[in-house]
Structure formats: structure tokens, C-alpha cells
Amino acid sequence: MNFDPAEIADLDARDPLRAFRDEFQLRHGLIYVDGNSLGAAPKATAAQLAAAVSQQWGEGLITSWLGANWSTAPQRIGDKIARIIGAASGEVIAADSTSVNIFKALTAALSLRPDRHIILSESTNFPTDVYMMQGISAFSGGRIQSVAVEPEAVLERLDEDVAVLLLTQVHYKSGLVRDMAEVTRRAHEKGVLVIWDLSHSAGAIEVDLNGAKADFAVGCGYKYLNGGPGAPAFLFVAERHHSARPVLSGWFGHASPFTFEEDYRPAEGITRFLCGTPPVLGLVALEAGVDLLCRADMRELRKKSLRLSQLFIEQMEERCGEFGFTLVSPLEPDLRGSQISYAHPNSYEIVQALKAFEVIGDFRAPDVLRFGLTPLYLRYADIVEAVERIREVCVTRAWDKPEYRERAAVT
């Protein structure tokens, strides 16, 4: 389908989410299709961080732990994220990195399945997920086995030896969406617990953790939650698993951290899965991003995301069909996250050259171009224009020209 500019303008004018774009700092002319790597900066974040530094920290000093509610920020922000991912209040904390939270979820799951010795994932999962599994296996001296099978073989590998299955809901490279409810059901049939990595789901698609009876979930604060570079991640533990004893049993997960007891005694509820002192400044920035997202209707967000990706695919076929791009993402809307990926022999060079044309996407080895389509701040017109610029790069083979390569390297 070929859209004319008036049609596109009309789509943008009627977009119920159109007001959100103005909440972000996005320089004029830039088309930012890398929100799945690092979400754009909400305009509110700078002011909220400035207040946290100058007023809360600078003036309030130590008293801000209570006075500015720093001490409950992990749970408060967790409750907000819970609304985005279909969890209940009291089931989510914002804390640590995704990798560390994966460790927490894996070890908690293992403690709930003490007679099982396999932790399972798929071989093409985002690497840190599998690396964390391998670390646990090495530390256990081989008692715990880390197994990663081909994506298609995951369900048939489930058996009574498997303690926990760790899967990413939306694949980081292809954007393929796993059926969370069905996979969880199949795992539970074998007594296997499931950890869902929502790094590419939270804020990107509708997620219903409790509807799917998920056991654990982790996810990233700096992608679609727009929490800033290296933002604190989040951890979901279904209420029925709150009795699990944390391995990373730091003082902020203690039932009474400020009485300085000699023995670890886990706090009730999700709080026990905190470990060290919460990263306040990172949490302030994360909260600004999450607050913005909480104002959006997730159904509208998903609807727009799919329309953006549909338009992207169609325009790519129409305008760049002759340049050898192979669609990696699923055509079927239900199976598609909020990104579109293509394989191309020159993918790295194209991504680099595109920066000189003010289109920022990203490259994933060995040959994938990945375009994150964040519905909060992308317009339909941006999609059309992005494809035009990709076409220009391909027509001129811009990546062969040293001036573009140099400019790209600088940005």
C-alpha cells in the first residue's frame, strides 16, 4: 500500500497518543528508532533529577530517606510498573540491573524446586540471561545444569528435572512474541516455574503476568520505560512465591534493616528481594519515565505500535524492495513486538550511514538492522520519512562514502 502524505498527516492528527511526543526531548529532524535500546529522555526527567539533587539531597540530606520517600521508592515505582505488566501491587520492585534480577529470580525458583537440577532457556535468548544461568551452574559445582536448547525445542525439553524456564517474551533480535500464557501453562504441567524477561515487552506491548499465571519476571528500565541509561531494572515475584529465601540477602531486604540484627531475617512480601541500598538518583529518573507511560492506555499503545510496524513493513517493501532486505520480524501482528528487524549483508554499514541522515536505529550481530518503534513518541510521518532515508542510503550506497562513515562515527 502506498500512502500519500495527506493520509499520513491524517493518521497523526487522529492519533490518540499524539500529545505524548511533546513530553520527550527529541531534536528536530531526528528519527529515533532505537527506543528499544535506550528510550528517549522525557522532558520532566531533568527537572525531577535537579530537584532530587538540589532539594532532596542538597537540602534534606540524610533526612530525605524518609522525608522524600527514598526508602520506599523501589516498591512505589514497582507498583506503577505492575500496572503496565499485569501484576498486582506489592509484586514488583525497581532495583539493581536486569542481570542481577535474573540471578535473584533463578535462585528463588531453584529454592522452590530443590529436587530439580536444570535451569532451561533457549539458545538465542538475550545473552545475559543465559550467562547468568551459566554463572549459577559454575558456582554450584555442576549440581545445577544450565541448558539452552533451540527455540523450537523448548517446550519438549520440559520435564521433571527442570526447575525453571527462563524466556524472553519479545525476542531482542527478531521481535517475535512468545505466547506467555500457553508456555507458562505447558511449563506448569511439568511442575516447571517460569521467569519471563520483559525487557522488550514492558511498555511496548500489553503484558498480563497474572493472567498468564507467571511465576517471576524481570525487565529493563531504560528501553520502553524511558528511565535513562542504565536505569534500575525491575523484578516481579508472584505473591504465592514470596516465601522464597533470597540468595542476595542484603540489608534492604531484611525485615528490620535499621535494628542491625546479626542474622538475616527476610522482610515480608516483595521487599525481601531488595538487596543493597536503593540507587535513588536512578530511581528518580526511572519514575519520571514510568509516570509518563502510566498515563497512556496500553491498548492504544499496542494498537499504534502495530500500525507503525505495519506501515514500516509496507513502506520498506514499496520503497526499498530492490535493496536486498530480508524481514526477520513476524508478519503476523500478534507475533510481533514493537520493533522491526531486517537482515542485510551491509546491515552494519547501513546503520552507521543512517546516522548521518538523522535516523538512529541499531545493529545486532551478525547482520540484523533493528528498528524500535516506540508508539509514545514516533509519528506515522516519521516511519515514512525513515524509509525514505533508508532508500536514499541504499540508492547512493552512502556507506561507501568516507564522509558519511566519518560523520556516523562522530555521532
Added chain:
Amino acid sequence: MNFDPAEIADLDARDPLRAFRDEFQLRHGLIYVDGNSLGAAPKATAAQLAAAVSQQWGEGLITSWLGANWSTAPQRIGDKIARIIGAASGEVIAADSTSVNIFKALTAALSLRPDRHIILSESTNFPTDVYMMQGISAFSGGRIQSVAVEPEAVLERLDEDVAVLLLTQVHYKSGLVRDMAEVTRRAHEKGVLVIWDLSHSAGAIEVDLNGAKADFAVGCGYKYLNGGPGAPAFLFVAERHHSARPVLSGWFGHASPFTFEEDYRPAEGITRFLCGTPPVLGLVALEAGVDLLCRADMRELRKKSLRLSQLFIEQMEERCGEFGFTLVSPLEPDLRGSQISYAHPNSYEIVQALKAFEVIGDFRAPDVLRFGLTPLYLRYADIVEAVERIREVCVTRAWDKPEYRERAAVT
């Protein structure tokens, strides 16, 4: 000894560190003696964070990982911290929380002593240190034993079953300084590795990790490093131990994180002890604090710190001798960190009431008042004045008056 105001003014006028006070945001009239809980805010931090948000993140977006050197911030800041604690370049990273770094150090040490099964500490250590040990023990199913003995019994407990000893150099409650070189030497005689928790040392006293042949160290970014609430912590691993395999084997510790290999392959050097994506905004704030400290001469810092605490002890004896304070900190300067603690039956109430008199110290259960004397921003006149206000609180029994209790609760 009783000082007259002119003498005190003269001490401040001749203080080689006096210019540093103006680098911090400290409201007029406030005497902040809680820098050992949360260091004060450097004035530079706000501007550097604002630039990181609006320019690096807002404008540079994903390209700032390289363009603004986000990706090497943990090592770069680690190198700066190394100078403060007697480590070499390439031996320190800024990352995660102190608790998580304790876990990394403990598990790395265990991997270097696979035939030993005890991790040892003292019973009065800062709780999170022992809690993290207990988490490892529980996860090992009892194979690893967590043992905490009385402070005096630590050295005699060292034997061939002990893999690693975890001690805090400056005690969080009393401020007592352990002899790092001697303890390390005694531990090494038995083949025991040593982890030093420098939370109350780094930036407070002179530390010489390599001089003491220390194996590992961890420490806090938000106390004397003035890195902000919940700042990233740091981890020191002596170069000779860089071959240890991390248990928290996340993608940022991988030899090649962006080639997305299926198996974990640790990076060379200290980088392997990174785990998840670095917390950029927290690191920016931490770096501002560390940069300030790097400009100070650590010998002058220590000298001033001891003079401040000596003055504090003398003034307390002189002006508050009749109010029942018992000095908990050592009188011997070499054994004293940068804090002075007293036990008092009304310690909690006194700390609360003092807030109404613009003196912020803190309380540590069950009965300790703790005053952190940060030489970078405290003046000799502040010490004299703080003691006068403590005297006023005691003379008037301010804690019995509801108006002070209320005001204290608000701040």
C-alpha cells in the same frame, strides 16, 4: 583543653583544605555530621547530571554509550577511586551496590579456595556483610558455612578450613580502625583470602590496599565519596586474582558483549566483575564526588580528620561531661576513623532533638549517637558549635518537649 574562638578561627584560616567547603551545598547554619551515612552534595553534581540528562542522553541518545564514554565509566571512575585507596589502575570498578559487590568478592574468593568451606567475619560487622555471607551459605545447601565470631576472636579463628575473611576496616558503629596490613598478613599465613569493606574508610582515612597485600575490597559511593544517595559502590580485586570466574556473570563482564555469543567468556582484567548495564546517571553523580576528593591530599585529609575528632572529644568532655555520654570510639588516634560515637541512654531522642537545632548526626541501635566528621566540608568552628548545641539539648532536655520532637520528625 578549652579553645577560645580566636584559636578556632585561626585553625580554620590555616586549614589547607578550607577551600573545599565551598564546593558543597550546605545550608547556612546547618552542622552536618552525618557524612558517614550520606555525604553532602557537591555543587558540581547538579550541573554534571543536568548535562548528562539533557545533552548526553537527550541529544546523544544511544550514541552516548561511546560518544560520552558511558561504557567505560565503571573502569574510569574505578581508576580514580583506586588512587584514594592505594590500588592500581585496572583493579577497581564502580558498579552495583556494596552488598552485591560483597557477593562478587565472596564468591570469587571461594572459587580460588575450592577446598575450603568457611567464610568468616565478626559478629558486630555491618549487618549486610554477614547477611550476604548467610545467603551464600543457604544457597550452597550448607556446603559453605558462614561463621561470625566475636571481634577479638577473628585472628585465632583463622585456619585451613577458612576460605575468606570479610572485615570492615573502620567499624560502622565505633569507628575503630582495624590494622589492615597485620590482619591480612595473619590471614595469608593460613592461606585465607581477605575482603576489606572500606565503606567507612574510602575518602575518610588513608588506605593502602596493595601495601597491605589485600585480596579484595568493596566500599560505598555515598558516604565519604559524596556520590549521592544509593550511589554505585566499588569493587577492588587485586590483579593476581583477576583470573577468578565471576558468579554474577552478566553481559557487561563478557569479553565481547556486543557479539552476542551464546557462552559466557569473561573479559580480561577487572572488567569481568561487571555484571549488568552500568547505572550511568548514578555513575555521573559518583564521578563528581570522586573528582572532588581526588583533588584533596589524603594525608592532609587524615590529619584534619584526626584534629576534628580530637577537638570533638575534648569539647564533649569539657562542655557535656556531666550528661552521661560514654565514648565508644577509640581515644588512640591511629585506631580512630573519621567519626566519633557515644553511647547514651537517650541517644535516639538526642539525635532527633538535635535536628531542630540544625545538627544532623545519626543514631545506631541500641544506644549509639554517631557523628561523622567529614574533613572536606567541616570546619573546626562547626565542631565547637555542634558541641554547644548538644549541650543545649542536654541542658534543656529538649527531647522531652513536644515542639522539638515534632520539628525533628518533619526534617
